[in-house]
Amino acid sequence: MNKPAITLSKKICMLGTFSVGKTSLVRRFVHGLFDDRYLSTIGVQIYEKQLPSIPGRRAENLKLICWDLANIEKLTPAIKNYFRGASAAIVVFDLTRPATFDVKDIHLDAFKQVNPLAGLVFAGNKIDLLPDVSSPPSELADLAGSHSAPLLFTSAKSGAGVAEMFAALGQLLLR
Amino acid sequence: MPGRYLKQILKAHRTAYAVFDESLxxxxxxxxxxxxxxEKELGRNFSLWECFPLLAGYEDVVREILQGKxxxxxxxxxxxxxxxxxxxxxxxxLTAVQDKDYGATRLFCLVSDVTRETALEQSLRQKDYEVRVLRADLLSNGQFLHDSLLGESQPVAKVREFVKKVSQYQATVLLQGESGTGKSLVAKLIHRASPLxxxxxxxxxxxxxxxxxxESELFGYEKGAFTNALSSKKGLIEEADKGSLFLDEIGELPLSLQAKLLTFLETxxxxxxxxTIERKANVRLLVASNKELAAAVEQxxxxxxxxxxxxxVTAVLPPLxxxxxxxxxxxxxxxxxxxxDLKKQVTGLTPSLAQKLLSYDWPGNVRELRNALERAVIFCEGKLLDIDDLSLSSIRPVAESGLGNVQIPEDGLAFDDVERAFLEEALNKAGGNQTRAARYLDLSLDTFRYRLKKFKVRPGHPPNKK
Incomplete structure (x- = not known):
């Protein structure tokens, strides 16, 4: 007799500076929606999404609890409380704004300090606005390499690469 | 468990609660x-994790609270x-309370609604971010003061200095210069850098x-002022009240309206x-013309x-x-x-194209440069724009524009006719602008006008090129 599938709930954090598309990526993934209007997040928005089952895995059902954090300007105890218990983070960058590639601004070190074992996935978002998708900014690839994180390119607007990115995250969480 | 009074207090503070035993x-x-x-559909008994799925990952925190750590x-x-x-x-x-009746620890979860306090903060932050995003957009589009007036040359530095100075005063500004030199952009920058x-x-x-x-565009109209005036409408002067009104190509304003505009400027x-009602508007006027207005007065x-x-306060913007x-x-x-914009891989220019751009006289100025480059970027297949990508038919280097191969007919010619033809051609090419026409012939404006008079060429009516 087959054992019932286990559902694992894993918390992940969306990190990135303002207006890189963190909320848009989660909304695209969870609700399949995209809204051009920019509404800044304050505090944290939490989304739940069951990932498609991964054949051959012990835990076939993986539920993501996505913590979509507001742009962090100052690292406060409240922010560290948000970080706690995360199994992974998606670090989002705006490919059209190289200024967003600075991870100091998003307190990635503090996140890793709170969650030393957490996995990271880097997302270069807004790829629909890039003239040439085949030559992404090299500094971003170097940055992802230095954190041993996979780098995926996404467009919350068109949906390109979004499912792939969350699938890569799922693999990372079940590793 | 919370007593009756405590429940009242929680209610007053818009706070919901749930209490859990040690097995959560x-x-x-x-x-x-x-x-x-x-929207939660919880039964009579539920676990902490069913009630708060968002707490996934906080198992350690909950344990530490229950253990009193x-x-x-x-x-x-x-x-x-x-x-x-x-x-x-x-x-x-999340906090723990000792239940003395049962000698056990209880986990209290209090959920307070802080929408009123936070919505205001969100609204302020939204505005702040919108400003930052818009500013970033402006910078990247090259529309902001310093970055808009790109250039290290002396003439550009002078224009920048001019904008900086005049923006602090309410005086009327007249911008002159050839078509495509950025008069509209400079007007916008003066407004943007001003207290207005x-x-x-x-x-x-x-x-x-x-x-x-x-007239109706500028001054507005009342309902019934003319056929189809079904409702009253503000004119641009009223729309610009307390701000700036920029009249481009002011030289084309009909004479009849010039008098009315003058009255407005005076009063x-x-x-x-x-x-019949007199209205008041406090407007800073910025005007521009590619026509020589002094010459237009003479005419x-x-x-x-x-x-x-x-x-x-007048500035003549330098040609490209x-x-x-x-x-x-x-x-x-x-x-x-x-x-x-065009999603191309182009990153720059080849040295030969750069040389070509430098040797061209750009009669259409920045507008012509941008359009030529847009065409070139569309057709470019590589990473660097080259001469072949540019529409070369329109490119005529200054150095090649001499008249090295002029031939005089066997039966001779009247030199006055040649000179008249050149004057007319220059005027035609300059769209009637005498300053530009004089420049095409390397003459001073005075000399050019003298020759126009001498050959009875009417500057206001350049003949069309045959």
Whole structure:
């Protein structure tokens, strides 16, 4: 007799500076929606999404609890409380704004300090606005390499690469 | 369990609560004071994790609280969006209390609605971010003061200095210069750098509006003022009240309206069409013309009194050919923007194209440069724009424009006719602008006018090129 599938709930954090598309990526993934209007997040928005089952895995059902954090300007105890218990983070960058590639601004070190074992996935978002998708900014690839994180390119607007990115995250969480 | 008074206090503070035993099963709860749980379908008994799925990952925290190692844990500004899209903000507090009756530890979860306090903060932050995003957009589009006036050359530095100085005063500014030299951009920058920057900037091109509509556009009209005036309408002067009004191509303003504009400038008062009521508007006027207004006055095409009133602070914007290496700076900037807009891989120019751009005389100035580059970026297949990508038919290097192979017919020619033909051709090429026409022939404006008079060429009516 087959054992019932286990559902694992894993918390992940969306990190990135303002207006890189963190909320848009989660909304695209969870609700399949995209809204051009920019509404800044304050505090944290939490989304739940069951990932498609991964054949051959012990835990076939993986539920993501996505913590979509507001742009962090100052690292406060409240922010560290948000970080706690995360199994992974998606670090989002705006490919059209190289200024967003600075991870100091998003307190990635503090996140890793709170969650030393957490996995990271880097997302270069807004790829629909890039003239040439085949030559992404090299500094971003170097940055992802230095954190041993996979780098995926996404467009919350068109949906390109979004499912792939969350699938890569799922693999990372079940590793 | 919370007593009656405590429940009243929680209600007053819009706080819902749930109590859990050490195995994290519910003992008591009241969710009526919060919309946070409004859509939750929980049975009579439920676990902490069913009630708060968002706490996945906080198992250690909960254990530490129950063991007394952690006094409390606060999660602030948790967003909650209901099915109708209404956003509320909540604070979740986890803490432990000793239940003396049972000698056991209970986990208290308090959920407070902080929407009122947080919505204001969100609204302020939204505005702040919108400003930052817009500013970043402006910078990347090269529209902001310093970055807009790209260039290191002396003429550009002078224009920058001019903008900086005049923006601090209310004086009328007259901008002159060839077509495509950026008069409209400079006007916008003067407004933006001025204390009026948050007030309206209203722009109208006098050459683009038919004479018959111009008056109603500028001064507005009352219902019934003319056929189809079904309702009253503010004019641009009223729209620009307390801000700046930019009249481009002011030289094309009909003479009849020039008098009315002058009256407004003198008194700051005007009447809408069909109205007897005098209105007041406080407007800073910026005007531009690619025509030589002084010459237009001489030709009786522009009122002298209005010219004197407008000619308070004047700048002549430099043509592109006088900007030297700045042409390449501008070209690089346009290529960068166009590559993004057109989704191309182009990153710059080849040295031979750069040389070509420097040797061309750019009669259409920056506008012509941008358009030529747009065409080139569209057709470019590589990473660098080359001469072949440019529409070369229109490119005529200055160095190659001499008349090295002039031939005189066997039966000779009248030199006066040749000179007249050159004057007419120059005027035609300059669209009637005498300053530009004189420059085409390397003559001073005075000499050019003298020759026009001598050969009885009417500058206001250049013959069409045959």
């Amino acid at each position: 099963q519910s003992l008591d709860y009241d969710f009526r004071n919060s919309v946070f749980f409004s 952690l006094r409390q844990y606060l999660l602030e500004k948790i967003n909650h969006c209901d099915d109708a899209g209404k956003l509320t903000y909540h604070t979740i507090l 920057s948050s007030a309206p900037f209203v722009e109208i091109n006098c050459a683009a509006i038919p004479d018959t509509l111009m 700051q008062r005007f009447r809408r069409l069909g109205s 009786k095409e522009f009122r002298q009194d209005l010219f004197f009133r407008l000619n308070v 050919r006088e900007l030297g290496e700045d042409i390449l700076l501008l070209a690089g900037h346009f290529v960068e923007l166009l590559a993004i």
